């Protein structure tokens with residue numbers, strides 16, 4: 001990420017707690033209570049300071065009990081069909097709360113969309129005026145536009161795994 005990050009220390013703390021939870025579970029899979037405590041603390045800090053968590057992090061934390069969701073260990077992941085669409089259903093084994101994700105390879109997260117990036121870049125870089133029909137494709141070098149494709153693919157893989 002370009003530009004200065006607000007609340008850098010808080011983000012570092014969130015990152016530490018999230019990684020600590022992974023570490024604890026990797027060392028001893030029985031130690032789920034400690035991992036849950038780390039993740040609960042992490043979510044509380046993020047909520048209090050209103051820091052947006054990346055979806056890749058948010059989706060691995062149970063919304064009910066703050067467990068770190070690892071398929072096969074603390075949650076199950078199943079493929080379901082509903083209303084003609086395929087969903088990945090993730091169920092927490094601690095509190096049985098489930099989350100559904102639509103399996104849509106074309107889905108782009110809001111943060112990965114060009115229109116979401118414009119606002120972020122406005123304070124760090126001078127932006128071309130958005131008067132033209134395709135301001136991004138016309139003015140930015142190709143590399144800036146392209147990385148979205150692999151990100152979308154990753155998102156698809158991780159939600160269907």
Ligand SMILES: [Zn+2]
Pocket residue numbers: 062063064065066067092093094095096097
């Ligand atoms: Zn849970």
